Amino acid sequence: MRLILEKVTKRFGDKTVLAGVDGEFRQGRIYGLLGRNGAGKTTLFNCLSGELPMDGGRAMLEEDGRARPLMEEDVGYVHSMPLLPEFLTGYEFVKFFMDINRDKLAGDERIDDWFDRMRLTREDRHRLIKDYSHGMKNKIQMLLFLITKPPVILLDEPLTSFDVVVALEMKQLLRDMKERHILIFSTHILQLASDLCDELTVLHNGVLSPVSSDLLRSPEFESRLIDMLKDDPHAANG
Amino acid sequence: MLRTADILLSIRLSSAANRIIYYARRLPLVGRAVPEWLYGDRDLKKAFTVLAWIAIIAGHLLGKAIYLGLFAALPALAWPAAEAGEDRLRLFVHIFLWLSFVSAGVAMATALEPKREKWVAVKLMRMAPGAYMRTHFAFKYTLYFLTYVPNLMLFVGVMGGPPPMGVLLAAAATGWRLVCEYAHLQLFARTGKIVIRDNVLVWTVIGISCAAAYLPLTGAGWAPVVGVLLKWPAAGFLAAAGAAAAFGLARYPRYREAVDAAARRDDPMLDFGRMMAEAREAGMRSDVRPHGIPLDAAAVSPGEPEAGGGTGYAFLNRLFFARHRKFLARPVWRRVALSAGLAAAGLAAFGLSGDRLRALAVWETDVLAPYVPVFMSLYAIGEAVCRAMFYHCDRPLMRYGFYRRAAAVHFRIRLVRLAGCNLAAGAALALAAAAVQAASGRVPARDMLLLAGLVLMLSVLFSVHHLAMYYLLQPYTTELNVRNPFFVLASAAVTGLCWACVFIRPSAAALAAASAVAAAAYGIAALFLVHRLGIRTFRVK
Numbered sequence: 001m002r003l004i005l006e007k008v009t010k011r012f013g014d015k016t017v018l019a020g021v022d023g024e025f026r027q028g029r030i031y032g033l034l035g036r037n038g039a040g041k042t043t044l045f046n047c048l049s050g051e052l053p054m055d056g057g058r059a060m061l062e063e064d065g066r067a068r069p070l071m072e073e074d075v076g077y078v079h080s081m082p083l084l085p086e087f088l089t090g091y092e093f094v095k096f097f098m099d100i101n102r103d104k105l106a107g108d109e110r111i112d113d114w115f116d117r118m119r120l121t122r123e124d125r126h127r128l129i130k131d132y133s134h135g136m137k138n139k140i141q142m143l144l145f146l147i148t149k150p151p152v153i154l155l156d157e158p159l160t161s162f163d164v165v166v167a168l169e170m171k172q173l174l175r176d177m178k179e180r181h182i183l184i185f186s187t188h189i190l191q192l193a194s195d196l197c198d199e200l201t202v203l204h205n206g207v208l209s210p211v212s213s214d215l216l217r218s219p220e221f222e223s224r225l226i227d228m229l230k231d232d233p234h235a236a237n238g
Numbered sequence: 239m240l241r242t243a244d245i246l247l248s249i250r251l252s253s254a255a256n257r258i259i260y261y262a263r264r265l266p267l268v269g270r271a272v273p274e275w276l277y278g279d280r281d282l283k284k285a286f287t288v289l290a291w292i293a294i295i296a297g298h299l300l301g302k303a304i305y306l307g308l309f310a311a312l313p314a315l316a317w318p319a320a321e322a323g324e325d326r327l328r329l330f331v332h333i334f335l336w337l338s339f340v341s342a343g344v345a346m347a348t349a350l351e352p353k354r355e356k357w358v359a360v361k362l363m364r365m366a367p368g369a370y371m372r373t374h375f376a377f378k379y380t381l382y383f384l385t386y387v388p389n390l391m392l393f394v395g396v397m398g399g400p401p402p403m404g405v406l407l408a409a410a411a412t413g414w415r416l417v418c419e420y421a422h423l424q425l426f427a428r429t430g431k432i433v434i435r436d437n438v439l440v441w442t443v444i445g446i447s448c449a450a451a452y453l454p455l456t457g458a459g460w461a462p463v464v465g466v467l468l469k470w471p472a473a474g475f476l477a478a479a480g481a482a483a484a485f486g487l488a489r490y491p492r493y494r495e496a497v498d499a500a501a502r503r504d505d506p507m508l509d510f511g512r513m514m515a516e517a518r519e520a521g522m523r524s525d526v527r528p529h530g531i532p533l534d535a536a537a538v539s540p541g542e543p544e545a546g547g548g549t550g551y552a553f554l555n556r557l558f559f560a561r562h563r564k565f566l567a568r569p570v571w572r573r574v575a576l577s578a579g580l581a582a583a584g585l586a587a588f589g590l591s592g593d594r595l596r597a598l599a600v601w602e603t604d605v606l607a608p609y610v611p612v613f614m615s616l617y618a619i620g621e622a623v624c625r626a627m628f629y630h631c632d633r634p635l636m637r638y639g640f641y642r643r644a645a646a647v648h649f650r651i652r653l654v655r656l657a658g659c660n661l662a663a664g665a666a667l668a669l670a671a672a673a674v675q676a677a678s679g680r681v682p683a684r685d686m687l688l689l690a691g692l693v694l695m696l697s698v699l700f701s702v703h704h705l706a707m708y709y710l711l712q713p714y715t716t717e718l719n720v721r722n723p724f725f726v727l728a729s730a731a732v733t734g735l736c737w738a739c740v741f742i743r744p745s746a747a748a749l750a751a752a753s754a755v756a757a758a759a760y761g762i763a764a765l766f767l768v769h770r771l772g773i774r775t776f777r778v779k
Contacts, residue, residue, distance in 0.1 A: 083634035
């Protein structure tokens with residue numbers, strides 16, 4: 001399974017944020033999307049998830065050698081700030097989500113099985129989401145896509161505000177998931193990118209540039225990447 | 239000071255020009271023709287600076303015209319004609335005196351008021367506080383005098399006085415306000431007291447001033463000082479006192495303390511937008527508690543109805559409404575109580591006044607009906623519920639494609655719920671109206687039913703309207719601002735239609751039939767449009 005981007009463009013007024021993004025992402029790999037603040041990482045994710053319409057280009061999903069346009073329902077999008085209805089308990093929200101996705105449930109796993117898998121205690125799953133920590137909310141977001149298994153999962157700065165234990169759990173989860181999905185996560189933390197990703201791609205001057213695997217593992221990785229990103233006129237200074 | 243004046247004026251004009259460009263870009267259709275690079279084009283922006291000057295002066299002129307017209311001239315003109323003539327001018331000046339001299343003199347002091355520009359200029363840009371304040375005074379009170387002159391000349395003329403007296407009043411008002419500014423600063427320097435922050439004192443003075451300003455309308459007399467103010471010596475004295483105060487303000491040595499006291503970083507008044515956003519969010523806060531639904535009550539398998547009934551979107555909405563009764567159930571009870579109160583008041587009035595009140599034609603259905611749409615536009619529950627749904631439920635979920643794709647499903651569920659609530663509130667109102675009509679003894683049962691039918695039809699119509707507007711023109715930003723001009727236009731059009739009924743005066747039967755047809759047609763059209771467009775329109779701005 002492959003996600004293929006062809007000349008994806010997006011403008012806001014006079015500003016071109018995505019200037020013909022080309023790229024290819026494969027199942028079984030974790031892709032790190034690097035870029036400076038304001039480079040357009042979230043915009044690219046918003047376009048792929050259908051939240052924003054593209055101004056040009058297209059995104060295709062190739063399965064068993066057949067390519068078709070990427071649909072909104074093909075994409076699971078984990079936002080950097082968890083977006084959940086806070087008046088529900090975690091349990092109620094997951095039940096609601098499973099109700100409306102009954103056709104996509106493969107096994108006969110119960111709600112509690114999913115929570116056990118995410119290591120959320122019985123007490124926590126029946127608390128209101130508004131009382132959850134950031135990490136717990138993010139786990140619930142991730143859980144949604146474990147349940148429905150969309151082919152493409154986008155994670156916008158997913159691990160930046162976790163404590164070390166949750167961050168380790170989430171990294172392990174992503175590694176477990178990668179065999180069945182195309183996983184792309186955006187970050188500007190170089191260490192995290194080099195640690196978790198199989199491949200890196202840099203969003204720079206509105207286009208994607210793959211970073212070679214040799215560079216990813218080399219000691220000059222950080223300095224070379226910073227040199228590369230320095231002259232991005234799209235990025236926010238400071 | 240000239241350099242400070244130049245910088246300050248540049249900031250004000252530049253920010254006014256930016257605002258003009260910003261709103262011009264948001265105009266429907268033509269907005270697209272205004273390019274974003276205009277913000278950075280200094281030469282072209284100079285043209286906008288001219289517009290900004292015009293906008294600033296026009297804003298002040300118009301603001302004062304509205305203030306004088308609504309609060310002083312209109313009450314003076316509404317005075318019975320028998321007491322017109324010179325008294326009308328005296329009444330106008332009397333109101334102006336209490337509001338602009340007494341009330342504003344205590345409640346407003348530029349020197350000590352929190353202002354974003356003051357904070358930016360002194361704290362961020364490190365301008366000398368004295369230079370900033372002196373420049374600010376010069377700009378403010380020059381504009382104050384110059385924009386009062388034409389307005390006061392106009393209104394004094396309208397009141398039957400000689401227009402040059404307007405110049406006299408403008409000079410007196412400007413002089414007095416400068417004296418007040420100086421007094422506020424002196425009081426602060428000696429006691430540390432900031433009068434304008436003493437809410438009890440300020441609102442007491444405002445209350446007394448308003449009462450005193452409009453007291454003559456009840457037939458009571460007015461302050462004899464009014465006559466004095468209309469004479470040259472008194473006005474000249476105030477203007478001279480103002481000049482002396484201006485001299486004192488120019489030489490005042492302790493502006494640093496005054497600015498520090500007024501420009502604290504955390505003062506919410508410095509950022510009115512943030513303050514409003516926080517107030518809106520505070521209004522949306524709700525103590526989410528189970529309300530009879532234990533938090534673990536939903537421990538059932540997916541697809542299996544939970545104890546209260548429903549799965550999926552029905553389940554979600556049932557929990558939402560159960561946990562936010564403040565926004566749906568409570569407004570219904572308030573309206574039922576209001577209807578009961580109106581009925582009780584009507585029946586009590588009949589009891590007290592007897593046949594005289596009963597004989598009025600106002601109780602007849604055909605007389606009442608044209609006012610019902612306007613009343614129902616205010617009475618029906620809708621906008622606040624939509625805002626609550628957005629804030630507590632839809633704001634996070636709208637970001638998920640599955641939720642937007644199912645817009646038609648939750649629209650239907652919510653429409654049934656909202657219409658049910660509005661029908662309950664409408665039924666209470668219809669019963670109250672029927673009780674009063676029956677007590678009047680002059681309305682046949684058929685007409686009572688017609689009025690009840692009209693109220694119920696409009697209850698449904700407004701339910702559809704509020705929800706359709708929310709789903710098709712979703713106007714709210716995450717801070718609960720309304721950012722969709724089409725939403726504002728559509729709301730205004732519906733309000734306009736309701737008011738048109740007051741002037742066209744259709745019969746009750748025609749209005750009820752039209753409401754029934756409109757409710758059905760609007761409901762079907764809304765269902766169809768939400769089904770087709772909801773995925774694109776039902777999203778966060």
